[in-house]
Structures are given as C-alpha cells and as structure tokens.
Amino acid sequence: MKLKKVLLRNIGAYYGTQNEIDLDTTNGQNVVLFGGKNGAGKTTLLESLRIALFGSLAYGFMTDNEAYYNRIRTIFNRKAVETGESTYQVILYYTAIENFVPTEYVLNRSWSLKNNKIKESFHVQRDGKELSDREIDNYQNRLREEIPPRLFELCLFDGEEISRIVSESQIPQYLNEAGKVLFNLDLFSNLERDLQTFKTHQIQKQDSSEDEKQKALLEEQLQVAQKKLSSLFTEMDLLSAESNQLKDLLAELKNDFEKHGGLQKDKREKLVTEVNSIENKRKHNTDQIREFVQTLLPLYMVRDLILETDLQMETEKGNESFEYVQSKLNSQIIKDILESTAKNNIGTYSDSLSSTVLENILDVIKPKDSVLIHRASFAQKSEVRELLSKINKVDTNYYNSLYTENSQLLEVAQTKRKQLEDNDKASEFKSILEDIENTSQLIEQKRMLIEQKVEEETLLMETIRQAKIDIEKIAEKLLASRKTENSFSMADKLIKVSLRFRNMQLRKKLDQVQNEAIKMIHKLFRKKDYVTRIYIDHETFELNLFKGHEVIVKERLSAGEKEMLMLSVIWAMFKCSGWRLPFVFDTLLGRLDQDHKRELIKQFIPNCGEQVIILSTDSEITIDQFQDLKPSISKCYTLEFNTIESKIEIHQDKYFNLQELELA
Numbered sequence: 001m002k003l004k005k006v007l008l009r010n011i012g013a014y015y016g017t018q019n020e021i022d023l024d025t026t027n028g029q030n031v032v033l034f035g036g037k038n039g040a041g042k043t044t045l046l047e048s049l050r051i052a053l054f055g056s057l058a059y060g061f062m063t064d065n066e067a068y069y070n071r072i073r074t075i076f077n078r079k080a081v082e083t084g085e086s087t088y089q090v091i092l093y094y095t096a097i098e099n100f101v102p103t104e105y106v107l108n109r110s111w112s113l114k115n116n117k118i119k120e121s122f123h124v125q126r127d128g129k130e131l132s133d134r135e136i137d138n139y140q141n142r143l144r145e146e147i148p149p150r151l152f153e154l155c156l157f158d159g160e161e162i163s164r165i166v167s168e169s170q171i172p173q174y175l176n177e178a179g180k181v182l183f184n185l186d187l188f189s190n191l192e193r194d195l196q197t198f199k200t201h202q203i204q205k206q207d208s209s210e211d212e213k214q215k216a217l218l219e220e221q222l223q224v225a226q227k228k229l230s231s232l233f234t235e236m237d238l239l240s241a242e243s244n245q246l247k248d249l250l251a252e253l254k255n256d257f258e259k260h261g262g263l264q265k266d267k268r269e270k271l272v273t274e275v276n277s278i279e280n281k282r283k284h285n286t287d288q289i290r291e292f293v294q295t296l297l298p299l300y301m302v303r304d305l306i307l308e309t310d311l312q313m314e315t316e317k318g319n320e321s322f323e324y325v326q327s328k329l330n331s332q333i334i335k336d337i338l339e340s341t342a343k344n345n346i347g348t349y350s351d352s353l354s355s356t357v358l359e360n361i362l363d364v365i366k367p368k369d370s371v372l373i374h375r376a377s378f379a380q381k382s383e384v385r386e387l388l389s390k391i392n393k394v395d396t397n398y399y400n401s402l403y404t405e406n407s408q409l410l411e412v413a414q415t416k417r418k419q420l421e422d423n424d425k426a427s428e429f430k431s432i433l434e435d436i437e438n439t440s441q442l443i444e445q446k447r448m449l450i451e452q453k454v455e456e457e458t459l460l461m462e463t464i465r466q467a468k469i470d471i472e473k474i475a476e477k478l479l480a481s482r483k484t485e486n487s488f489s490m491a492d493k494l495i496k497v498s499l500r501f502r503n504m505q506l507r508k509k510l511d512q513v514q515n516e517a518i519k520m521i522h523k524l525f526r527k528k529d530y531v532t533r534i535y536i537d538h539e540t541f542e543l544n545l546f547k548g549h550e551v552i553v554k555e556r557l558s559a560g561e562k563e564m565l566m567l568s569v570i571w572a573m574f575k576c577s578g579w580r581l582p583f584v585f586d587t588l589l590g591r592l593d594q595d596h597k598r599e600l601i602k603q604f605i606p607n608c609g610e611q612v613i614i615l616s617t618d619s620e621i622t623i624d625q626f627q628d629l630k631p632s633i634s635k636c637y638t639l640e641f642n643t644i645e646s647k648i649e650i651h652q653d654k655y656f657n658l659q660e661l662e663l664a
Contacts, residue, residue, distance in 0.1 A: 001147060002611050003049070003582050004093040004104075010080035011090055012044030015647035021045070022635055022652075023582075025611050029634035032613045035621070035655045036639035041648040042615040045639075046156060046584060047075065052092035052107050054149050055122065055140075069118045072111060079646050086112050097580075103127060151181045151579070157570070159563060159587040166554060166562035169238050172541035175510075175569070179541070182577035183509045188498045195491045195498075215474040222467040229460045233540065236453045241555065243446040250439045253432055271420050278413045285402045285409075292399055296390065303391045310388050313381050331355045507538045509576055516572035523603040524564045526595045534569075543569065560592040567604060574609075582611035589620050601628045618656050626655055 003023040008014040023032050036042050050058040056068040076088050089110040096103050106125040111118050124131045124139055131139060165174050180186040200216055299306065334357045479489075514534045521531050533546040545552035545565075557565065574581075589597045605612055612632075614621075621629065638651040 001581055002095045003613075004095060006045070006048065006052070006093070007089070007091040008045075008048055009087060009089040009091075009110075010077040010085055011048055011088060012075050012077065013039075013041045013641060013646075013648045014044065015077045015079050015645070019648065019650060021637065021650060023611070023613065025634040029632055030608065030610055030612050031605060031629065031632045032611070032635045032637075033621075033629065033633050033655065034613070034615045034637050034639060035618065036615070037617060037641075040639040040641050042586065042639060044075065046586070046615075048090045049092065050149070050152065051075075052090045052109050053143065053147075053152065055109060055120070057144065057149050064120055069120075072118060072120075076111075076113065077647075081113070086114060088113065147581070148181065148186075150177075150186075152581070154178055154181060154570075155581045156584045157567075157586065157588065159585070159590045162566045162570075163559055163563050163591055166557070166566055169234065169241075171543045171554075171566070171569075172234065172537075175536065175541040175543065175573075178570070178573055179506060179509065182573050182579060183505060184577075185502050185506060188502045192495050192498050195495050198487075198491060211474050211478055215471060215478065218467050218471045218474070222464060222471065225460055225463045225467065229457065229464065230540070232453060232457055232460065236450060236457070237542075239446055239450050239453065241553075243443060243450065245555075246439055246443045246446065250436065250443060253436045253439060256432060268420065271416050275413055275416050275420070278409050278416070282406050282409050282413070285406050289399055289402055289406075292394075296394060299387060300391055300394055300396075303388075306384065306388055306391065310384055313384065317381075325361075329358055329361065331358050334358045334361075503538070509573075510536045510538055512576040513569065513572040516575055517568045520568040520571055520604065520607075521565065524568060524596065524599045525561065526599070531565075560596045563591055564596060564600070567600070571604065571608065580609060582613060583608045584613040584615070586615045587617065587620060588614060589616070589625065594624075597625050598628055601625060601632075605629070606632050621655075 002025075005023055006021050008019040008021075009017045011019075025032060034042055034045070047058075051072075056062070056064050059068060059071050061068045077085075080088065087110060089108070091109075092107045094105050094107075096105060104125075104127050108121075108123040108125075110121050112121070122136065124136050126139075165171060180189060196216075196219075334355075335353075338353070338357070514536055518531065518534050521534070522528070525531065530547060531545050531552060532548060535544045535546065536542070537544075543554070545554060554562070554565070574583075589600065592600065605614075614629075636653055636655055638654045638656055640649045640651065641647075642649050
C-alpha cells in the first residue's frame with residue numbers, strides 16, 4: 001500500500017473543503033515531511049487515515065454503534081458544527097498491488113449531521129469505477145484480512161513510545177504481538193482458535209462425553225496458567241534486575257564508606273558491640289528479677305504464714321494418728337485382749353472396765369489443744385514443705401545486687417550510646433550511612449517480592465504440570481475409545497501442526513531479524529562495535545545484546561541508543577516480513593543527539609521503503625537536520641493553526657520559517 005493523497009473537510013481543526021494534502025513520493029525521495037507545533041493537526045491527520053481505511057474498526061468497534069458515533073462526533077470541526085455545516089468528510093487515495101498489477105483506490109467516508117443525529121456514508125472507487133454495496137463489503141473484508149488495523153498501527157511510530165518499550169522491559173511483549181501480525185502468524189493463531197471453538201461447539205452440540213468436556217476445560221485452564229506464568233517470568237526478571245542494581249549501589253556505598261571512614265567505622269562497631277553486651281547482661285539480670293517477682297516474692301512476703309501452716313499440718317498429723325487408733329479400737333476389742341492375756345484364764349472382765357481402759361489409752365495418745373484446719377494430704381504437705389525450703393534459701397541481697405548492677409550498667413550504656421550519637425551526628429558520612437540503610441531496606445523489599453513471585457511460580461508450575469498430566473490421561477482414554485479418526489482428533493492434529501509450523505516460522509524469521517537488526521545498529525550507533533550480536537529468544541521473545549561473549553544490560557543504554565535499538569529491530573521485522581506499507585514517525589528525533597540524528601536521517605530513513613511520513617515540531621528538526629534530510633524529501637508541509645479563523649492552514653514546500661524550498 002502506498003498513500004497518494006488525503007482530503008479533509010471539517011475534520012478536527014481542518015475547517016472548510018480545501019484541505020488537500022499530496023502524499024505521493026518518488027524513487028529516491030521517499031519522505032513526506034510535516035512540520036507543526038503542538039495542536040497544529042498532526043494527530044488529527046493520522047486519525048483521519050485510520051478512520052478512512054477502517055471506520056468503526058479503527059476504534060475497536062465491530063459495527064457502527066452509538067459509541068462509535070460519539071467518538072466520531074469529537075473529531076467534527078467545532079466551527080462547522082456551530083455554523084450548521086452538515087457534511088464532514090475524509091477522502092483517501094492510495095495504490096495497492098493486486099495480482100501483480102497496481103490498482104488505484106479512492107475511499108470516501110463522510111458523515112452528515114442532522115437534528116443532532118449522525119449518519120455515515122462510505123463509497124469506494126477502484127480504478128475509477130464505483131463499487132456496489134456488495135463489492136464494498138467484499139473489499140472491506142479483504143482489506144481487514146490483508147491489512148488488519150493492528151498491522152497498520154505497527155506502521156505508526158512515536159519516539160517517546162519506542163523509548164518506553166525498552167525502558168519498561170516491554171520488548172518481549174512488543175516482539176510477540178508484532179511478530180504474529182507482521183509474519184502472518186496471526187492467521188494460524190486464528191485457525192487454532194477457530195478449531196478450538198469448533199471443538200467446544202461440537203462437544204456442546206453433540207452432547208459428547210464428560211471426558212471431552214473435561215479435556216476442553218483443562219486445556220483452557222492450561223492456557224490461562226501458561227499466560228500467567230509468562231507474565232510472572234517477566235515480572236521476576238524486572239524485579240531481579242532492579243534488585244541487582246540496588247545491590248551494586250549498596251556495594252558502591254559500602255566501598256565509599258570503608259575507603260574514607262575505616263577507622264571511624266571500627267570505633268563505632270566496637271562501641272555498638274559493647275552496648276549490645278551491656279544490654280544482654282541487663283536483660284539477663286532483669287529476667288532473673290522478673291522471675292523472682294513473679295514466682296517467689298509474693299510467697300516470701302508471707303513466709304511467716306507459710307511456716308505457721310507447716311507447723312499446723314505437723315500438729316494435725318498427730319491428730320490423724322489418734323483418729324486412726326480410735327477408729328480401730330473399741331471396748332469389745334479391749335475386753336477380748338484383757339481376757340486373752342489373763343493368767344490361767346481365770347475370771348472375766350466387765351464392760352465398764354474395758355471402756356475405762358479404752359478411754360485411758362486414747363487420752364494418752366490424743367493431741368492436746370489441737371484444732372483441725374487443713375486436713376492436708378501427704379502430697380499437699382510435701383508441696384508446702386518444698387515451698388518453705390525454697391523460701392528459706394532466698395537471698396534478698398542477691399536480687400538487690402542485681403538491681404544495683406542494672407542501674408550501673410544503664411549509666412554505662414547511656415554514656416556509650418551518647419558517644420555513638422555524637423559520633424554519628426558529627427560524622428561526615430551520616431548521609432552515606434542513611435543511604436546504606438535505605439538501600440538495604442529496598443533490597444529486602446525486592447527479595448520478599450521475589451520470594452512471593454517464586455511461590456506463585458511454584459504453584460503455577462504445579463498447576464500446569466498437573467493439568468498436562470490430566471490432559472494426557474484423558475487424551476489417552478479418548479484415543480483408546482475411538483476406533484476411527486473423527487473431527488475432534490483431526491482438529492487436534494491440525495492445531496498441533498499449526499503450532500509446530502508457527503514455531504518453526506517464527507524461529508526462522510527471528511533469526512533473520514537478528515541479522516538485519518545488527519546491520520542497522522552498526523550503521524546508526526555512534527559507538528562502533530559496541531554491540532556485536534543480538535539474540536532474540538524464540539519462546540520468551542527476550543532481546544539480549546552482546547559485545548563478544550559479554551552481555552550488555554539494555555537499561556544502561558542512553559535514551560537515544562534505546563530508541564535506535566528499537567527502531568533497528570522494528571525496521572528489521574518489517575524488512576523480513578516483506579510488507580510494503582508506509583512508515584509514519586511522530587517526534588522521531590526528539591530524544592536523539594546531533595550525531596544520532598544525522599545517522600538516522602542518512603542511514604535509516606532512506607531504507608524505510610517507498611514512503612515515510614515524518615511529523616515534526618519546530619525544535620525537533622532544525623535547519624541542519626533539514627539539509628541532511630532534504631535529498632530524501634518528496635513533499636514538505638507546514639501545518640499552522642490560524643487562531644483568528646480557528647482553522648489549520650497548510651503551507652506546501654515550506655518548513656516553518658525557512659524560505660520556500662524547491663524540492664528536486
């Protein structure tokens with residue numbers, strides 16, 4: 001596709017019907033240069049190209065719905081709306097190669113505004129012939145297949161966006177998405193998705209077995225888990241890079257501190273060790289005092305009462321003996337004893353005598369003045385006796401000495417802490433110490449985040465592993481149950497073949513991109529041989545730079561070098577894809593120094609195909625860069641907003657305040 005001309009009528013700041021811009025280029029002069037300050041209509045021009053080609057699809061809408069018309073309403077010229085203009089129009093002329101023959105197209109997309117309602121009309125001419133409604137539908141379907149909106153978006157480059165892709169580690173994501181579109185691999189992705197959809201619909205339609213449904217569900221879950229794992233790897237790589245940078249910074253800070261303050265550091269560490277030793281001793285003393293206060297001190301304070309309790313229990317012990325004897329003896333037992341021991345067994349003893357003997361015996365052993373209080377068991381008596389023994393061993397002077405020692409140690413610790421504080425306040429390295437502390441905290445935070453991500457990775461890996469095992473089991477079960485090939489197995493085979501082909505094609509194309517990109521880098525970089533090799537991982541799309549065998553960290557590239565790197569890779573992808581599309585660069589040179597600007601203008605832009613559209617501000621391309629670019633310029637325009645008439649004025653063959661130019 002090659003753009004020839006665009007006509008804007010009451011679109012954005014382009015008021016009126018005479019806003020015509022010739023975009024045609026010639027061999028050797030492939031550049032159309034637009035100069036304009038912010039708000040001069042450059043963005044409106046790009047948006048108009050997208051709308052002319054794709055209509056509602058340019059905004060992601062599949063049909064001309066209300067949301068699409070609301071977006072269209074925002075690009076209508078305000079003055080035209082206020083004055084009651086009813087026609088708003090974008091006409092695009094372009095050339096395409098069809099069946100090896102150049103074909104001229106004119107796309108006329110217009111809107112009428114009546115009673116605050118918008119109606120869109122779309123007309124297409126092919127080689128001067130107006131197409132019918134059916135032919136227009138066929139044309140739009142073919143255009144969306146051959147040049148989808150995503151592919152056209154890849155031709156539009158923003159200098160700031162290019163640098164951000166590198167700085168925010170989004171190169172893998174960009175290469176993955178761009179590779180699918182540029183190398184036509186999205187067609188196979190769509191095929192695989194359609195086949196998967198077919199399988200799902202057939203399962204639902206034919207009420208297939210639960211195994212088929214479970215397998216489809218597991219495959220869907222597996223895809224979700226694999227996408228999450230890929231995103232997790234990217235996050236972990238970014239966290240690891242940030243952590244390594246912080247570790248390098250911490251090493252530098254520590255090196256500076258030790259280099260310039262070694263003696264001071266030794267003294268401080270000695271004081272810190274002494275303070276820690278004192279605090280440990282005070283803690284040990286405090287623990288002993290606390291244990292005494294919490295256990296023995298309350299009992300020690302009532303030690304006299306405990307002693308009385310022990311004596312009372314000992315007294316009650318005699319009473320227990322008395323009660324035991326009393327329970328075992330009675331008058332009859334005494335009588336029997338007396339009679340059995342009487343000599344010659346002569347005579348008998350009366351009951352009164354037996355009772356008297358019993359009472360006398362009990363009077364002998366009965367404790368005097370005994371009052372029963374506790375009736376303690378043997379175990380309880382032992383506990384009281386052991387407790388009394390511990391209390392008797394308490395040395396109050398020892399705990400008093402601990403209090404005294406702690407007070408003395410506290411004074412010593414306060415003195416040493418004061419020395420540390422004075423040392424830190426007076427130290428010229430206080431800021432370094434603070435930086436070391438802050439950096440250490442950041443490193444710890446990154447470490448914890450990485451550990452969290454590793455745990456998530458482990459869970460995802462286990463989920464993926466188990467899903468694959470379950471899928472394999474179900475697949476084997478299904479395969480065993482099928483006697484012949486059916487639509488499901490055929491779809492599975494097609495998906496596998498498509499995946500294998502995509503991987504092979506992608507590997508081949510990325511190898512070509514590596515080779516072409518390094519050639520362009522050698523032309524553009526001021527530091528010659530700074531990058532000797534590029535490697536793009538075929539699975540993760542990670543881009544690595546090498547100088548010999550040494551890996552070059554992309555984050556250490558300058559802003560200009562990052563932009564040159566990304567431009568080289570993008571250019572290589574387009575070259576290897578074979579697409580012939582116009583390139584549009586917005587603020588391309590904004591972040592580049594003079595040398596890089598010169599190399600980009602002389603080496604890069606002339607090799608960007610048949611048509612390059614450059615949108616520039618007055619500060620981006622100066623007279624020097626303009627002179628370097630002039631041999632490649634086919635058309636030149638300056639877009640200027642007329643504040644009095646509230647519209648854009650288009651000045652051809654003029655770049656800002658430079659004299660009108662004759663472009664050969």
